Amino acid sequence: MPIKTREHLVNETNVRNREIRHTEKILIVDDEKLHQYSLLTLMQQSGYQVECVSSGEAAISKLEKNNVGIVLLDLNMDGITGDDVMRYISNNNINTSIIVVSGEGSFDAAENALKLGAYDFIRKPYSIDNLLNSVNNATKKRQLEADNTKMHTQLRESENIHRYIVNNSPDIVYILDGEGRFTFVNKRIETLLGYSVKELIGKHFTELVYEDDIDKAQFKFNERRTGKRCSINIELKLKCKKYNQPRNFDNRLLPIEINSMGVYSSHNEKHEKKFIGTYGIARDITDKIEAEEIIRFQAYHDMLTRLPNRTLLNDRLSQAITHARRNKTSLSIMFLDLDRFKMINDTLGHIVGDHLLQAVAMRLKHCLREGDTLARLGGDEFTLLLPDVNNQQDAKRIAEKIIKSLADPFKIDNHELFVSTSIGISQFPEDGNTIESLIKHADIAMYSVKDSGKNNYQFYDKKMIHAYSDNLSLENDLRRALDNKQFEIYYQPQINVETQEIFAMEALIRWNHPERGMINPNDFIGLAEETRLIKQIGDWILQAACEQLKTWRDLGFNDIRIAINVSAIQLEQNNFVEFVLEQLTKNKIPGEYLEIEITENTLMHDTDAGVDKLRELSNHGIKIAIDDFGTGYSSLNYLKHLPIDTLKIDQSFIRDMSKSEEDSSIIKAIISMAKGLKLNIISEGVETQEQLKQLKRWRCKNMQGFLFGRPMPNDDALKVLQRCSSISAQ
Known part of the structure; x- marks a missing residue:
């Protein structure tokens, strides 16, 4: 903020006085309309803003707004008199x-008016010149008072600004004498270093400087140079x-940035300047240094687990390869992928997933x-x-140690979670002599573990490259399958065993590969979801x-319903609902003849939006x-509030129900729960008459298998529908 001199302020005041001379608002208070009109005309012709009232009550109402500069006041009015109005103004500090412009001409009236705060007293009939002079003088006086108040306020503010800069600066401001002793230091020294101002005055600056920095400080802290050559950001x-209070960066040391310059006396008789000391500013750069350390850490670490990231790993792996090559030693690379993590992450949410990754990282570190x-x-x-x-x-011992360490459950946010890992291992120099080849071959070995049942480890073998290439080839073929019209839809009937009627057909995809033949969905749906091609396929x-x-x-x-499986990736698409409704409208299908299976x-993935x-x-x-149903994590209370019509009992329970009392109990519980929630129930994977009879005894009438x-x-599905229709007609 620029500081104005007294001369500047006076000149500014004179200009403003000419500009604002006639901007004061005048209130005429007179109960005689003729006098009121006469004053109104005179003041308006002189360029003033004017308002008129005819009573003391009205005058007080106007004055309550506190925006009247001059009041031309008659004394003798009915009700609230002119004296009363002046008392009101005085009592309320308006x-x-x-x-006063009044016909009352007695000395006592004039004296009383002046005691009550009147600026002037003019007797009716008045001289126009006298009245105008009085109004103009009052206006000038008010303006001069306002300007004077403003001038003093600005001068006080200027002084306060200087004082604030020095004593309340966020930086240490200091002055040294020619010998390097403190002659002034501001109070910031107390909060940053813990010293009082008194105990530093007269002390040499080296008593504050860290021993390792004294040589640097000799010519920087007590700088003698000025202008562009002085010390900046040292x-x-x-x-x-x-x-002193403990500090985040270091409890004993404060990192600072110095800007300093030499101070010299005025010219003497020999036209020489004399060095009298140093003026400097020392800024606390703790936050800056901490920020730089954080940035450096973030550049080389994963912020979730605080582990090294790919950049730091590649740097250390490069050094390790150089060391191993020089010393003719070996090294191993392990590539670890968590089994079942995606299901946990999708089911329980990313927050639980992140906490699980942090817990896994902690266990893995204890194996190193x-x-x-x-x-x-x-x-x-x-x-x-x-x-x-x-x-x-x-490498084998460490891999086994890792697998064993992950065997115990993780307790994450009130969930008991189990997770295992598939580990692929490559060796230098046998499996590669570059960063890229070693990591790639460990990755291939890891995928071999995945294909073999997971929760294990394998060393890289050249034979694995063929299986890896086969998976990569399958992914490329999958990307072309839609365009080449290689997908087909098969239909499986859903039967009401009591009426022997087909009430629905479930649409199931098959991939008719030109070289591999018919591929089961279990062999490519997971890949479609991983590559997110499932959206286009769905x-x-x-x-x-x-x-x-x-x-x-x-x-x-007309009574057949079509059932279609929908993945979480499809459901999270913004236009999913619009796309479904568009298909129904285009094919003139009522909504009740489409069933979405999830x-x-x-259901638990992207919960709110999906629901x-x-x-x-x-x-x-x-x-x-x-x-x-029965293989996931859904809450029964949650089901009660969802728009669910049907539960399909998973075929794994149906398959083992004759051999497992637990599976039988689960099936009966699901059927009972569905009836309690007024939901339909369908048993999947029914393959034997024994299963059919048992399910009928448990009062499950809708089946599929x-x-x-x-x-x-x-074509075959149409024949089945026609045959079923003819049987029903009989």
């Missing part, structure tokens, strides 16, 4: 100038007083030797560098199945079924 450390590096590359993937291994046995299934249902309805099968894990979409679909009559028909192409 900033206005009163000029970093030093100062010593804190022992009893000194000098090993554990890094997180992203997601649920970790890489472990083991330098100086003698043979595969060393949209195609929904579109094709609705078109097929329209064909059946055109042939007279798994429990899909809102399901509710919207349900509002259009579309049925919602939970597939594979090989016993009633395998998944079949369009």
Whole structure:
């Protein structure tokens, strides 16, 4: 803020006085209309803003707003008199100038008016010149008082600003004499270093400087140069007083940044300047240094687990390869991928997933030797560098230790979670002599473990590259399958065993690969979800199945419902509901003849948004079924508030129910719960007459499985519908 001199303020005041001379608002208070009009005309012609009132009451009402500069006041009025108005102004400290204009000519009246605060007293009939002079003088006086007040306020503010800069600066401000002793230091020294101002005055600056920085400080802290050559942004450390408050960066040292310049006396008779000391500012840069350390840490570490990231791993692996090559030793790389993590993350949410990753990282660190590096590359993937291994046995022992350490459950946010890991191991120099080849081959070995049942480890073998290439080839083929029209939809009937009627057909995808033949969905749906191609595939299934249902309805099968599986990835699409409704409208299908099947894990994924979409679909009559029920994590209380119509008992329970009392109990519990919640129930995977009879005894009438028909192409499904229809007609 620029500081104005007194001369500047006076000149400014004179200019403003000319500009604002006639901007004061005048209030005329007179109960005689003729006098009131006369004053109004005179003041307006003189350029003033004027208002008129005819009583003391009205005058007080106007004055309450406190925006009247001058009052031309008559004394003798009915009710509240002019004296009363002046008392009101005085008692309420209203900033206005009163000029009494009255027919009362006695000395006592004039004296009383002046005692009550009147600026002037003018007797009626008045001289126009006298009245105008009085008003103009009152205006000038008010303006001069306002300008004077403002001038003093600004001068006080200027002084306060100087005082604030010095005594309340966030930086240490100091002055040294020619010998380097403190002659002035501001109070900031107390909060930053713990010393009082008094105990530093007269002390040499080196008593504050950290011993290792004294040489640097000799010509910086007590700088003699001025102008562009003086010290700018020089970093030093100062010593804190022992009893000072603990600091985040260092309890004993304060990192500072110095800006200093020499101070010289005025010219003497010989036209020479004399050095009299140093003026300097020392800024606390603790936050800056901490921020720089955080930035450096973030550049080389994963912020969730605090483990090294890919950049730091590559740096250490490069050094380890150089060391191993020079000393003719070996090293191992382990690539770890957590089993079942995606299901936990999708089911319980990313917060639980993040906490689980942190807990896994802690356990893995306890399995390391000194000098090993554990890094997180992203997601649920970790890489472990083991330098100086003698043979595969060393890596094998650590891999087994890791698998054993993860066997115990993790307690995360009131959940007991189990997670295992698949570990691929590559060796230098046998499996590669570069960073890229070692990590790639460990990755291939890890995928081999995944394909072999997970929760194990394997060393890289050249034969694995073929299986890895095969998976990569399958992914590439999957990306082309839609365009090449290689997908087909098979249909499996859902039967009411009491009426022997087909009430629905479930649409199931098959991949008719030109070289591999018919591929089961279990062999490619997981890959489709991993690559997120499931969205395009799912949209195609929904579109094709609705078109097929329209064909059946055109042939007279109007009571058949189509059931379609939907993944979590499809459900999270913003336009999912609109796309479903578009297919129904285009094929003229009522909503109640479409059933959307979702798994429990899909239901728990993206919970709020997903449930809102399901509710919207349900509002259009579309049925919602939970597939594979009993294998997921859904809450029964949660089910009660969802728009669910049907529960499908997972076929794993049906398959083992004759051999397992637990599975039988689960099935009966699900059937009983569904009836209590007024939900339909369908048993999946019914393959034997024994299963059929047992389920009927448990009062489950809706079933699906090989016993009633395998998944079949369009033409065969139509024949089954026609045969079932003719049987019902008989």
